[in-house]
Structure formats: C-alpha cells, structure tokens
Amino acid sequence: MELRCNLLASLLDDLDEERKLTVFDAGSATPETVEFFSNYKCRLHFSDLFSREALGCLEGELTEAELLNHFQELLSFPTSTSFDVCLLWDVLNYLNEPALNAFTKVLSRYLNSDTRIHGFATLKPSTPFPNQVFSLVKINTLKLKTRSAAQFPYYLHSQLTLNNTLSGMKVGKATLLANGLLEISFNKIPDH
Amino acid sequence: MFEKQRNGKTVPASDVSSDSAAATPFQDSPSSSVRRSALIGSSIKITGDVVGDENLVIDGSVEGTINLSSNELVIGQSGHINANMSANIIRVDGEVKGDINGQEKVIVSKTGRVKGNIVAPRVTLEDGAKFKGSIDMDPGGLETSTTHMEKPGSSLTKTKGVNDILEKASSDTGG
Numbered sequence: 001m002e003l004r005c006n007l008l009a010s011l012l013d014d015l016d017e018e019r020k021l022t023v024f025d026a027g028s029a030t031p032e033t034v035e036f037f038s039n040y041k042c043r044l045h046f047s048d049l050f051s052r053e054a055l056g057c058l059e060g061e062l063t064e065a066e067l068l069n070h071f072q073e074l075l076s077f078p079t080s081t082s083f084d085v086c087l088l089w090d091v092l093n094y095l096n097e098p099a100l101n102a103f104t105k106v107l108s109r110y111l112n113s114d115t116r117i118h119g120f121a122t123l124k125p126s127t128p129f130p131n132q133v134f135s136l137v138k139i140n141t142l143k144l145k146t147r148s149a150a151q152f153p154y155y156l157h158s159q160l161t162l163n164n165t166l167s168g169m170k171v172g173k174a175t176l177l178a179n180g181l182l183e184i185s186f187n188k189i190p191d192h
Numbered sequence: 193m194f195e196k197q198r199n200g201k202t203v204p205a206s207d208v209s210s211d212s213a214a215a216t217p218f219q220d221s222p223s224s225s226v227r228r229s230a231l232i233g234s235s236i237k238i239t240g241d242v243v244g245d246e247n248l249v250i251d252g253s254v255e256g257t258i259n260l261s262s263n264e265l266v267i268g269q270s271g272h273i274n275a276n277m278s279a280n281i282i283r284v285d286g287e288v289k290g291d292i293n294g295q296e297k298v299i300v301s302k303t304g305r306v307k308g309n310i311v312a313p314r315v316t317l318e319d320g321a322k323f324k325g326s327i328d329m330d331p332g333g334l335e336t337s338t339t340h341m342e343k344p345g346s347s348l349t350k351t352k353g354v355n356d357i358l359e360k361a362s363s364d365t366g367g
Contacts, residue, residue, distance in 0.1 A: 038316075
C-alpha cells in the first residue's frame with residue numbers, strides 16, 4: 001500500500017543535493033529508503049527503534065534516569081552529529097509520555113533549527129493503529145508494509161499532549177490523512 | 193594456505209573453487225563471469241587479517257580484518273564475519289558484525305544480516321535484509337574512489353601467521 005504525504009514532500013523538496021546530508025531513520029533499514037537516498041551524498045543512521053531491544057524493555061516501569069540511559073544507548077551518535085532530516089515514522093505512538101519525553105530529550109541533542117522532522121500520530125481511539133513498516137519511495141510517497149513482528153503496546157497522543165511532552169521539539173504543521181493518521185512536521189525549539 | 197592438492201599437484205586457490213556460487217559470485221557483474229574466486233569453506237575459522245588480490249567467497253568464519261582492495265568479496269549464507277572489511281564490490285548473504293567499505297558497491301542480500309557501518313558510493317539492500325548502523329553513500333564519488341584504489345603487494349590471498357590462526361573447525365560449528 002502506498003501513502004501520499006504532502007507534508008513530507010514539502011520537507012524534502014529543497015534538499016541540497018550538493019551538500020552531504022545526515023539522515024536519522026527511527027525505523028529499520030528498508031530497500032526503498034536506501035534507494036531513495038542513494039541519489040544524494042548522505043549518511044543514513046538507522047536506529048531500528050521498533051525492535052524488541054528498543055521497545056521491549058519499556059513495558060516495565062522505568063525511572064526517568066533509566067529511560068534517558070536507555071535512549072542514550074540507542075541513539076549513540078558522534079557528538080558532532082547534526083541531522084538534516086529526521087524520519088520518526090510512527091515511533092512516537094509506541095512511547096508513553098515519560099518515554100516520549102526521554103526519547104526526544106536525547107534526540108534533540110542532534111537536531112538543529114533547520115532539521116526537517118517528520119512523523120505520524122493517531123488522534124482518535126477509533127482509528128485502528130496498524131503494525132506497519134514505512135519506506136520512502138518518492139518525495140511524496142511512502143510504502144506501507146505489515147510488520148512481521150508482533151505489535152508493541154501503543155499510545156494515542158493528542159497534539160496538545162505531544163507539545164506538552166516532547167522535549168526540544170514541538171508540532172509545526174499537521175495534516176489529517178485519509179487513513180486516519182495525522183501527518184506531522186516538527187520544529188526544533190531553539191536553545192534545546 | 194589457500195592451495196589444495198589435486199591429483200597430487202598443488203594448485204592456486206583461484207583454481208580450486210568449482211562450485212558455481214564461488215565461481216561467479218556476482219551475477220550482475222560482467223567481469224565476474226570470467227574471474228574465479230578463492231573460497232574459504234564453511235568449516236574454516238580464521239582469526240587475523242585476510243588480504244589479497246583476487247575475488248574471495250567466505251562461507252566460514254573470520255574474525256579480524258579483510259582487505260581485498262580492488263576485488264570482489266562475497267560473504268556466503270553460512271559466513272559469519274566479525275571484522276571490518278574492504279573490497280571493490282562486497283555482497284553479504286550471511287552475517288557481518290563490523291564496518292564495510294566498498295569502493296564501488298555494497299549489496300546486502302535478502303539473507304544478509306549486518307550490524308555496523310557501510311561506506312560505499314552505492315549501497316543496495318534487498319527485501320528481507322537486516323541492517324543496523326549507518327550507511328554513508330556518495331553516488332558522485334564512484335569515479336574518484338575507483339581511480340584511487342591502492343595496489344596490494346600480494347598476488348594471492350593470504351593471512352598473517354596462518355599456522356597459528358587457521359584452524360579446522362570442529363564439527364560442532366556446522367559451517
């Protein structure tokens with residue numbers, strides 16, 4: 001299944017092809033996403049946050065310090081790393097509020113005021129939240145495939161909750177898509 | 193080390209491999225159809241540095257480094273590599289923990305599992321491939337990288353201290 005994403009297109013349409021891009025992908029590496037960025041001089045970081053290693057331990061109660069430590073281990077990039085593009089897909093929905101805060105607190109260290117940050121949320125509990133893998137096919141098109149692994153517990157966050165919980169970034173623009181997903185671009189908050 | 197007795201004669205490693213996978217590791221590479229490959233079999237374990245000037249297929253285990261410079265390297269489905277590696281074209285069908293540097297191209301096939309960083313002008317992940325790490329691509333850098341490949345000093349694939357580091361794996365490794 002393919003999903004048209006106009007916000008994503010607006011984030012990616014003026015990428016500088018001459019400059020080396022640094023891209024963060026919260027998911028696992030997919031053939032389509034690698035192929036898409038093979039047209040650019042770039043460094044892609046795949047963190048595979050949808051793995052059991054990353055999400056499995058969040059099912060227990062962790063302190064704030066433990067959560068920070070967990071995400072620091074998962075997002076251990078060189079300190080000089082600064083992402084131009086940040087593809088979060090639907091990972092925010094797999095993090096409860098404390099985990100969401102810790103994750104974005106660590107991630108925001110690698111963001112700058114020009115980082116293009118993209119993700120999805122689901123607002124209505126009635127909207128089924130599919131267990132799927134996102135791949136970037138074209139600048140405005142994602143490919144959705146059913147994830148083979150079992151789905152982790154997920155959480156529905158309103159835009160208000162996201163803005164109150166995220167650390168170092170906030171919702172910029174949001175568009176409700178036909179399948180019920182809310183497509184969101186985020187902005188880095190200065191001085192974070 | 194990579195030589196074998198055949199009818200009482202010692203032959204170079206490049207003449208040893210007779211299986212089709214080893215003989216033509218890159219189906220999409222015209223040059224590979226005429227270049228044969230040395231083979232590290234599935235029961236072989238190597239700890240050390242593997243360097244050479246010919247194509248190589250690894251079905252066994254290597255821990256250390258692998259540097260084939262301007263040649264092609266295939267990590268077979270039964271290959272287990274815990275090493276940083278460098279070659280002109282690298283195809284991973286097995287398991288690799290380490291950094292991969294391809295001067296022309298790196299391919300992680302549908303059975304490939306890589307944990308590490310890949311640097312190459314072109315990188316292809318096939319559907320089903322498992323990868324965790326970073327990928328550094330520069331599609332415009334292909335010409336530069338291929339014109340600056342260093343010439344290795346050896347004409348045959350070799351390892352350091354082979355008597356110490358090459359061991360015939362016991363049957364429990366199972367390849």
